[in-house]
Amino acid sequence: METQPASSESAPASPGGREAVEALIWGRLRECFDPEIPLNIVDLGLVYDVSVTGAQANVKMTLTSPGCHLGGQIAGNVQERLLALEQIEEANVELVWDPPWHQSMISEEGRKALGLDAS
Numbered sequence: 701m702e703t704q705p706a707s708s709e710s711a712p713a714s715p716g717g718r719e720a721v722e723a724l725i726w727g728r729l730r731e732c733f734d735p736e737i738p739l740n741i742v743d744l745g746l747v748y749d750v751s752v753t754g755a756q757a758n759v760k761m762t763l764t765s766p767g768c769h770l771g772g773q774i775a776g777n778v779q780e781r782l783l784a785l786e787q788i789e790e791a792n793v794e795l796v797w798d799p800p801w802h803q804s805m806i807s808e809e810g811r812k813a814l815g816l817d818a819s
Contacts (some may be wrong), residue, residue: 718752721787725750725757728781734763735770739813741778745805748796755789757782762801771795 729747730740741747741761749760759778763771775793782791806816 721752721757721785722750724785724787725752725759725782728785729759729778731781732774732777734774737764737814739806739810741774743807743810743813745807745810746801755787757785757788757791758794759792760794760796762796764801766797766800 726742729750730742732741733739734741734744734746737744744764746763747759747761749758751758759782761775761778763774768774775795778793779791782788782793803816806814811817
C-alpha cells in the first residue's frame with residue numbers, strides 16, 4: 701500500500717511526490733506510541749487523516765479517551781517527528797473526538813501484538 705520515496709528532495713510538487721511524503725509521514729507516525737499502551741498510534745487506530753500541502757503536514761487524530769492526560773505529550777511527539785522530516789516545514793496535529801475511538805479501531809496486527817482476539 702505505501703511506497704518508499706525515490707529520493708529525499710525538498711517539498712513535493714507533484715501528486716507522486718506528495719504520496720511519497722505521505723508514506724514517510726505514516727512511517728513516522730508508526731514510531732509514536734501511547735505511553736500507556738505498548739502499540740503505535742497507527743495500529744491503535746488513533747490516526748484518522750494525513751494530508752500534505754506543499755511542505756505542510758496535517759494530521760487528524762484522536763486519543764483512546766477524551767480525558768487522556770497524555771494527549772499533549774502524544775500530539776507533541778507526533779509534531780516533533782514530522783518536523784524532523786526534511787520535506788516538512790510545518791506540522792499541524794489536530795485532536796478530534798468524532799468518531800470516538802473504540803477498541804475495534806485497532807488494526808489486526810495491533811490486536812495480535814496486544815494478544816486480543818481477531819473478532
